Amino acid sequence: MLISRKFSMLLIGLLLLTVSGELFATPREEAIKSGFIYNFARYSQGKWFNASHQHNYNICSFNLDFVVTATKTLLHMKVESRPVNLILLTKDNVDLTSCNTLFISKADTDIWNTMEEKQHFPNMMLVGEFDGFLASGGHINFFIVSGKIRFEVAPKRLRKSGIKMSSKVLRLGRVYEERAQ
Amino acid sequence: MEITRAMNSLRSKHHHYFAMFMLVFSSQAIFFNQAHAESEAVFDDLPSLDFDSLMAADIQVTSAMKRLQNKSDTAASIYVLTHNEIIQSGVTSVAQALTLVPGMQVRKLDNNQWAITSRSTAGRHSSKLLVMIDGQSIYNPGFAGVYWEAINVPLYDIDRIEVIRGQGGLLWGSNATNGVVNIITKHTMDTRDNLVQVATGTKQDYKADFRVGGDLSNYSSFRVSGGIEKSDAANKSDRELSANDDGKKQNINARGDINISDDLSLLAQFWYNNIDMGQNLRLADLNTNLATAVVDQYSLDYLQLMTRLDYRLSSDSNQMLQASFSSQRGDQAYYRDRFLTTDIDYQMNTLIKNTQFDWGINYRYTDVFIEESDYFSNISNVNHYDHFGGFVQFQFNLVPDKFKLIVGNRSERNSFTGWEHQPMVRFLWTPASRHSIWGAVSQGVRIPSFLEYNNMARIHSAYGIRTDIVGSNDIDAEKSVSKELGYRYSLSDVEVDVSLFHTKARNVLVIEPNVNDTFTYITYNFLSEGELTTYGGEATVHWRPYQRLSTELGYSFTSYQYDLPEGTEEAIGYDSSMRQIMAKANFELTNDHQFSVIYRIEDGEAYDTRDYAVLDVSWRWQVNEMLTFSLTGNNLLYGKHIEYGNSGEAYTIATYIEPSYLAQITATF
Numbered sequence: 051m052l053i054s055r056k057f058s059m060l061l062i063g064l065l066l067l068t069v070s071g072e073l074f075a076t077p078r079e080e081a082i083k084s085g086f087i088y089n090f091a092r093y094s095q096g097k098w099f100n101a102s103h104q105h106n107y108n109i110c111s112f113n114l115d116f117v118v119t120a121t122k123t124l125l126h127m128k129v130e131s132r133p134v135n136l137i138l139l140t141k142d143n144v145d146l147t148s149c150n151t152l153f154i155s156k157a158d159t160d161i162w163n164t165m166e167e168k169q170h171f172p173n174m175m176l177v178g179e180f181d182g183f184l185a186s187g188g189h190i191n192f193f194i195v196s197g198k199i200r201f202e203v204a205p206k207r208l209r210k211s212g213i214k215m216s217s218k219v220l221r222l223g224r225v226y227e228e229r230a231q
Numbered sequence: 232m233e234i235t236r237a238m239n240s241l242r243s244k245h246h247h248y249f250a251m252f253m254l255v256f257s258s259q260a261i262f263f264n265q266a267h268a269e270s271e272a273v274f275d276d277l278p279s280l281d282f283d284s285l286m287a288a289d290i291q292v293t294s295a296m297k298r299l300q301n302k303s304d305t306a307a308s309i310y311v312l313t314h315n316e317i318i319q320s321g322v323t324s325v326a327q328a329l330t331l332v333p334g335m336q337v338r339k340l341d342n343n344q345w346a347i348t349s350r351s352t353a354g355r356h357s358s359k360l361l362v363m364i365d366g367q368s369i370y371n372p373g374f375a376g377v378y379w380e381a382i383n384v385p386l387y388d389i390d391r392i393e394v395i396r397g398q399g400g401l402l403w404g405s406n407a408t409n410g411v412v413n414i415i416t417k418h419t420m421d422t423r424d425n426l427v428q429v430a431t432g433t434k435q436d437y438k439a440d441f442r443v444g445g446d447l448s449n450y451s452s453f454r455v456s457g458g459i460e461k462s463d464a465a466n467k468s469d470r471e472l473s474a475n476d477d478g479k480k481q482n483i484n485a486r487g488d489i490n491i492s493d494d495l496s497l498l499a500q501f502w503y504n505n506i507d508m509g510q511n512l513r514l515a516d517l518n519t520n521l522a523t524a525v526v527d528q529y530s531l532d533y534l535q536l537m538t539r540l541d542y543r544l545s546s547d548s549n550q551m552l553q554a555s556f557s558s559q560r561g562d563q564a565y566y567r568d569r570f571l572t573t574d575i576d577y578q579m580n581t582l583i584k585n586t587q588f589d590w591g592i593n594y595r596y597t598d599v600f601i602e603e604s605d606y607f608s609n610i611s612n613v614n615h616y617d618h619f620g621g622f623v624q625f626q627f628n629l630v631p632d633k634f635k636l637i638v639g640n641r642s643e644r645n646s647f648t649g650w651e652h653q654p655m656v657r658f659l660w661t662p663a664s665r666h667s668i669w670g671a672v673s674q675g676v677r678i679p680s681f682l683e684y685n686n687m688a689r690i691h692s693a694y695g696i697r698t699d700i701v702g703s704n705d706i707d708a709e710k711s712v713s714k715e716l717g718y719r720y721s722l723s724d725v726e727v728d729v730s731l732f733h734t735k736a737r738n739v740l741v742i743e744p745n746v747n748d749t750f751t752y753i754t755y756n757f758l759s760e761g762e763l764t765t766y767g768g769e770a771t772v773h774w775r776p777y778q779r780l781s782t783e784l785g786y787s788f789t790s791y792q793y794d795l796p797e798g799t800e801e802a803i804g805y806d807s808s809m810r811q812i813m814a815k816a817n818f819e820l821t822n823d824h825q826f827s828v829i830y831r832i833e834d835g836e837a838y839d840t841r842d843y844a845v846l847d848v849s850w851r852w853q854v855n856e857m858l859t860f861s862l863t864g865n866n867l868l869y870g871k872h873i874e875y876g877n878s879g880e881a882y883t884i885a886t887y888i889e890p891s892y893l894a895q896i897t898a899t900f
Contacts, residue, residue, distance in 0.1 A: 076290065076291070076546040078290060078291070079290040082285055082288050082290060085280040085285045086285055088280060089280065089281075089282050089285070093282075123280075124280075127280070193450050193490075193493070194290065194493040194494075195418060195420050195450055195452075195488065195490050195496060196418055196488060196490075196496045196498070196541055197289045197290055197291060197496075197541065197543065197549070198286070198287070198288065198289060198290065198418065199285070199286075199288070199290060200286075200420050200421075200450070217856065219282070221424075222282065222286065222421075224420070224423070224446065224450075
């Protein structure tokens with residue numbers, strides 16, 4: 051009885067600890083996400099990236115931590131023989147013209163919400179990591195289940211942006227269906 | 232410089248303060264304020280950037296679940312059987328999948344029953360091997376082993392099988408002195424499709440399985456799977472009877488993964504297996520006491536319920552609470568048992584700067600019912616077994632990325648032998664980035680089984696005299712001290728893994744024969760007074776010369792030597808040695824056609840059989856996105872053979888293991 055009471059206390063303690071706030075991404079989490087983003091590009095085809103006209107495959111983000119981690123993780127990686135390059139965006143200088151992938155981190159939700167043209171980014175893969183990202187026009191959204199990273203995809207919206215993602219990748223993700231995609 | 236600034240910026244975000252509410256959690260508050268201990272090692276520890284590795288990667292270095300963190304970072308002899316290898320090899324059961332692991336002793340008694348262990352002689356009723364499904368032990372306290380034929384986990388739902396050879400998994404539980412087999416099933420988020428699989432073959436009338444998977448709200452998901460299988464008997468038995476090892480299996484499983492938040496998840500799982508199989512037994516004739524062969528039809532029911540709460544406390548700390556219940560019921564001609572087991576486990580893992588601190592507590596209660604029969608009776612009125620205790624482990628990164636020292640202990644009190652302790656010390660030295668050397672000294676404990684502690688079993692006698700094996704309440708736990716040394720070399724396409732071990736066990740189970748004054752009654756009394764020395768090693772070389780070709784060569788050697796008190800005999804195995812050579816190749820001819828070849832030579836006298844070799848070949852054809860066809864041949868080239876002739880350890884009469892073929896179609900949609 052004593053033992054079962056102690057275990058009950060442990061369980062209660064565990065549940066009370068769930069009131070903690072959300073945790074921001076660790077470098078390891080960001081490194082894994084950057085690996086996914088690299089693979090999304092590798093396993094996609096379409097006019098969003100033309101290797102014969104671009105010297106790099108550019109992944110853009112407003113998040114300095116992500117850019118630093120991804121730069122190191124994706125060092126020497128290539129998409130269609132073009133080196134992967136990370137570009138740090140700032141609130142004051144949002145020049146998306148050279149971006150092939152735009153990653154919106156959880157910390158940059160406010161910036162995303164102020165970007166009026168987000169529904170109409172042509173030739174750009176939009177990747178995020180927060181609730182409502184797909185509903186607000188994103189293409190791919192990361193989420194975490196049991197300590198592992200998974201993703202959901204809006205394939206119709208990807209196609210509208212000129213991106214055809216491999217069916218093998220789509221099968222790994224959760225397909226987001228929206229009436230007015 | 233930029234990276235350092237970025238890291239510092241990141242650290243400032245991670246100051247979480249929690250109220251302390253009980254002592255066990257008070258220590259955690261210290262950890263929450265720890266700055267991110269992850270350093271450059273973050274990048275070294277990362278998997279390769281292929282999709283499969285990324286999908287399998289944990290976002291934390293620590294992990295609360297009982298499983299390996301990183302193969303290259305583990306100071307133990309380990310082997311990970313991946314989902315792809317299991318599927319490509321064409322195996323049809325978990326037991327058969329273990330034939331793919333170099334160094335595992337996997338012997339078939341007949342078409343249904345298996346004897347499996349590592350670094351020792353395997354027995355049908357003795358293994359000293361801890362077997363877990365998703366962290367839940369399926370160890371049978373009745374005979375200290377596992378009903379392998381009752382493990383019906385659908386192979387397509389298995390993420391991987393982690394095998395630790397030797398005492399490397401002691402902290403995961405008791406009775407792991409020979410090793411740990413940890414079957415980890417896929418998260419339901421990764422099985423949200425539907426699947427139908429049908430198979431038939433020369434030894435299998437039919438096998439039909441299904442899976443239905445889907446989404447629930449808030450990134451939660453579920454699956455339900457099940458199957459039915461009917462197999463044929465062998466053509467030839469070892470003894471005078473015709474083989475009788477046909478069988479029927481059915482199972483239904485369900486799992487739900489509820490994602491309460493990014494940091495909190497709940498797993499609920501249910502398994503039910505029922506098997507009904509034939510076997511030939513060697514029993515005592517109740518009139519003459521001589522050996523007589525008996526045809527038997529036996530059944531097993533196995534039900535498991537498990538729930539687990541995983542909670543990520545911070546980027547460097549997590550905890551797990553798991554509660555499970557299992558019911559096992561077996562009905563054989565000579566033995567009927569029923570076990571109801573409740574397990575509760577709590578585990579916490581934390582990284583404090585360069586030190587990983589793991590601790591946990593556990594409790595198990597088992598209700599036991601063994602029906603008295605002509606062959607089995609209870610010695611005393613013992614109808615339950617329980618144990619409780621905990622473990623603690625520190626992993627010190629003494630020289631970051633170079634030298635790690637691991638110190639730990641598991642202490643548990645069990646209702647048979649009282650408190651038992653399993654201390655261990657390990658090191659992992661990485662002198663260069665591709666080379667690592669590890670070593671360990673550990674003490675393992677094997678708790679006596681219920682049969683050894685409380686039962687009397689009637690066996691046949693060559694003299695026609697009533698003979699019983701008699702258990703004892705005075706029996707002690709077997710304690711084994713193991714010294715291990717290993718080396719790993721890892722390049723992108725070549726991996727070398729070598730392990731050596733020397734284990735000396737005391738309080739080993741032996742049998743003392745006694746004859747009464749009138750020569751009408753013989754007893755074999757269990758005593759825990761033997762000593763046993765085992766030594767040997769395993770070596771594996773994995774080479775991937777081309778992207779489409781993967782090869783592996785394995786060699787293992789085990790020597791087994793008893794030191795018996797005068798007047799006693801071995802209870803499990805006898806002085807012997809075993810050698811195994813294994814060669815494996817997986818070849819992708821095209822994206823749609825894959826071939827798997829496994830050649831295994833088993834040598835040694837431990838099982839009282841001839842040496843034998845087996846060749847297994849499988850062809851897998853991805854017909855289209857939805858459909859896969861596979862054709863597998865087992866035990867090819869060398870004809871039928873006996874794999875288990877050690878009649879002193881099993882009532883079951885072995886049958887000849889014959890060449891067999893299986894065709895299988897899998898549809899996913």
